[in-house]
Amino acid sequence: MQSLPLLLLVVPILVLANEPPPPESTNVKLDKKTVLVLFGTRHGNRNPEKFVQTPDRNWGQEGELELTSIGKRQAYGLGQEIRKFIGKKFVDPNFLPSQAKFYSSSANRCQMTLQSALAGVYDPTKWADWNKRKLEHWSPVPYTTDDPMLRMYSVKGCVNSDKAWDPISKDTLPDLKELIAKNQALLNYMKEKDGRDASISNAADIADNIINMDFFNASYPDWLKNPTLAGHTAASIRAAFLAFAENHMNRCASYKPCRDMMGGLWANHIISSLEAAASGSSKTKLIGYASHTEVTLSTMIVLGIDKSELTTSAGFVVELRNNTTPAQVRLLQHDPAPVDKHVIYSAHLVSDLASKTDANGWMPLPALKEYVIRSAFSDWEAQCGLDKCKH
Structure with missing residues (x-):
């Protein structure tokens, strides 16, 4: 079976960057x-x-x-x-x-x-x-x-x-409100380019897409590959969405x-x-x-x-x-x-x-x-x- 690209292999590690890495075996x-x-x-x-x-x-x-x-x-x-x-x-x-x-x-x-x-x-x-x-x-x-x-x-x-889920699903917990405010420009950009509502759960789903596009060596949509959001490159916008992975x-x-x-x-x-x-x-x-x-x-x-x-x-x-x-x-x-x-x-x-x-x-x-x-x-x-x- 063809080996996976190195970039692909590090995706899960990047998502879990704040966790101690597991041993090699x-x-x-x-x-x-x-x-x-x-x-x-x-x-x-x-x-x-x-x-x-x-x-x-x-x-x-x-x-x-x-x-x-x-x-x-x-x-x-x-x-x-x-x-x-x-x-x-x-x-x-x-x-x-x-x-x-x-x-x-x-x-x-x-x-x-x-x-x-x-x-x-x-x-x-x-x-x-x-x-x-x-x-x-x-x-x-x-x-x-x-x-x-x-x-x-x-x-x-x-x-x-x-x-129990309600304040998470509705993003009403203080830290979730803060996360939305901090990333409002990114979330609005997602809504403009992909049509999804500007929410944490939708940004997390973009992260899921990115992870699998990397896994399967697939092309990104142009709005991720060549972002027009001020201050972002392809690498930085990818990282910004990956930070939302599994948030809720x-x-x-x-x-x-x-x-x-x-x-x-x-x-x-x-x-x-x-x-x-x-x-x-x-x-x-x-x-x-x-x-x-x-x-x-x-x-x-x-x-x-x-x-x-x-x-x-x-x-x-x-x-x-x-x-x-x-x-x-x-x-x-x-x-x-x-x-x-x-x-x-x-x-x-x-x-x-x-x-x-x-x-x-x-x-x-x-x-x-x-x-x-x-x-x-x-x-x-x-x-x-x-x-x-x-x-």
């Missing part, structure tokens, strides 16, 4: 006493919500907001790295329902991300190798779609989710009402799964989830991971070992590097949790639970404000 190993591994991921690279107008667009054929070939490769790379991390014997090379469970948002891009990742985790052999001529290295793997856990913002009638999603994760609504149920599921494995009531050894930026990032923050942005196909890994009393957990992160390869490494934790870890990143499970329950919840209907008699 995975620098942690599965503990010999680990009994459960969980991984959560943001979907892989997707198309923007609306394509910029260019005369001969040669990308995005999948459709708006759909997973791209880049995104599928990122997810497959994640799956391969998860398998390398857990090894050949932690779970069988073939999917066995007694060993593993997987969950996805109902969005196509998340389901396809999970499917692609699981193709990297499972390389069927013997009885599971059902079509050697065409599909020797792939076999279908079942999963559950769960929007209350992984896509709360789309749950019909969840009024408290809507309320990241702001949700940093705004507690939104963060807790997006990540609280997922975090509760993680803690419950860890406790079940620790008590021996569950024999599941591998659990995987695929979700969205704001949901995955919110959950990571609820778990105590100190992070403010999340690139496509990035997320977290959690290990549980049960050879101590109480059981111990370790929080890790994973990132694409930047497409086909993936890295797993120690998570950067908030001070409340970092102070409770040993030299290898392990902490007592009760310490993690004590931190997480500040934001976690189990009754999603009550959290949404739904009338249970009507649902």
Whole structure:
């Protein structure tokens, strides 16, 4: 496969420039006493919500907001790295329902991300190798779609989710108002040239277009390639729009009402799964989830991971070992590097949790639970404000 241009490769790094860079390769190993591994991921690279107008667009054929070939490769790379991390014997090379469970948002891009990742985790052999001529290295793997856990913002009638999003969606938070005022000329230029309303979400969608035009080595529209906005060159206007990438999603994760609504149920599921494995009531050894930026990032923050942005196909890994009393957990992160390869490494934790870890990143499970329950919840209907008699 043709290698990607260097400019393309640095795009995700530029977008996440304020985050500590991940290592070049995975620098942690599965503990010999680990009994459960969980991984959560943001979907892989997707198309923007609306394509910029260019005369001969040669990308995005999948459709708006759909997973791209880049995104599928990122997810497959994640799956391969998860398998390398857990090894050949932690779970069988073939999917066995007694060993593993997987969950996805109902969005196509998340389901396809999970499917692609699981193709990297499972390389069927013997009885599971059902079509050697065409599909020797792939076999279908079942999963559950769960929007209350992984896509709360789309749950019909969840009024408290809507309320949490409202000041972000309407740009009424003070910092969002300030961002608009500071960039009014840029936003007005976008409206003049592309026809979109002068909003943060639309500028973020231009950023998504730029990222994918770079990924697919496509031509920019003339208003980006040769900008007429005073004080801007092609390079500076590109950087100005990239600064808006995932703005609302990241702001949700940093705004507690939104963060807790997006990540609280997922975090509760993680803690419950860890406790079940620790008590021996569950024999599941591998659990995987695929979700969205704001949901995955919110959950990571609820778990105590100190992070403010999340690139496509990035997320977290959690290990549980049960050879101590109480059981111990370790929080890790994973990132694409930047497409086909993936890295797993120690998570950067908030001070409340970092102070409770040993030299290898392990902490007592009760310490993690004590931190997480500040934001976690189990009754999603009550959290949404739904009338249970009507649902």
